[in-house]
Amino acid sequence: MAGRPDTDEQLLLHPYLTTMGLLVESFEGFHAPMTRRVEDSSGVSSVWFGILLRLARSPGHRLRMSDLAAQASLSASGLTRAVDRMVAAGLVERQACPSDRRGQECVLTEAGEATVLAALPGHLAHVTEAFETAFTPEELDQFTVLMRKLRDAANPCAAVHSDFGSEGG
C-alpha cells in the first residue's frame, strides 16, 4: 500500500548506497596507487607533495596557512604540524604575512621547488596514463564537469578558494 515504510533490506540494497559505495571505492582505488607512485618518485609523502605542488602553482610560491590547510584537506593544526616537519626538511619556510600580523605565509624554498619539479614529469605521466586509460577525451570532459557539479553541490564554499578547480580545465 502507498506510504508503507521501506523494509531494512530494501534500504540496505538501495541503488544510491551502491553508487555511494562505488564512488568511495573508485576514488580510493584510483587515488591509492597514484599516491604510492608519487611517493616513490618524489621521495616525500603525497601530503607533502600536494602542499609543494599547490605552492609551486601559486603566485609568489606562497600561501596563507589557513588557505593551504583548506586546499590540502587538513585541519589547521594538522597543517601546522606538517609545515613544522617540512620546514625541518628545508622544503618550505614561514614568513610573516605583511597585511595581517595574525597570519603566516608558507613559502616554497629552492629545495622545495627542486623536489616538486624533479617529480613533476613522472607524476604527470602517471596522471595522464590513468586518465587516458580510463577515459576517452569526451569522457574526461564529461567527468570534469560532473566532479565540479558534485563538489559545488556538496560544498559551495570550496569553489572560490580552489586553486585547481575554479579556473582552467
Added chain:
Amino acid sequence: MAGRPDTDEQLLLHPYLTTMGLLVESFEGFHAPMTRRVEDSSGVSSVWFGILLRLARSPGHRLRMSDLAAQASLSASGLTRAVDRMVAAGLVERQACPSDRRGQECVLTEAGEATVLAALPGHLAHVTEAFETAFTPEELDQFTVLMRKLRDAANPCAAVHSDFGSEGG
C-alpha cells in the same frame, strides 16, 4: 621547435594536473560533509559505519578480515585494530573461519545491526539529497559509469572483490 622539452611552468599548469586536483578536492569536498553527517546520526565514526554497512549488506552478516580490510580501504593491521575496538563496543564479533583455520570472520552483532539500521534512513536521505542536488538522473547514470571506468582502469582487481560496485547500479 618540435621536440623541445616543456618548461616547468607549462608542466605546473598542465590541464591534467588541474583535473587531478579537481578530482581530489571534489571528492574531499563531497566526502567530508557526508562523513560528519553520518557520524552525527549514527554515533560512530564513518570508518565504523562503513564496516557495519558492508557487513549488513553481506550474506550471513559476515566477512573475512582480509576482504573487509580491502573494502574498507584499510591495511590488514588497521582493520585488526578497528575490529578490536568494535568488539569492545559490542558491535561485531570474531568467529573462526570454518573452511580455513588461518582465517577469522568478522560478524555483525544484534547491537551492530541496530546501530547501522538506526542511522540508515538518515544516511540514505543525505546521500540522496547530495546526488539529486548535484545531478540530473541522466548525469547520475553517466557519473556511475565513469567512476566505474576510472576504478577499473586504475585498479582492475577491485571490481571482483567489491560488494558495492560489481553489481547492481
Added chain:
DNA sequence: AAAGATTGAATAATCAATCTTT
C-alpha cells in the same frame, strides 16, 4: 568577540616483524 595560528593530549593509521596454517 572572532579569526589565524599554534600547542598538549589523545586517537588512529601504517610498516615491519611474528605466529599459525596452508
Added chain:
DNA sequence: AAAGATTGATTATTCAATCTTT
C-alpha cells in the same frame, strides 16, 4: 614458502584550549 591475522613501535592527524591580532 606464501597467506591470513595479529602485535610493537612509530608517525600523523584531530579536538580542545591558548595566545595574538583584528
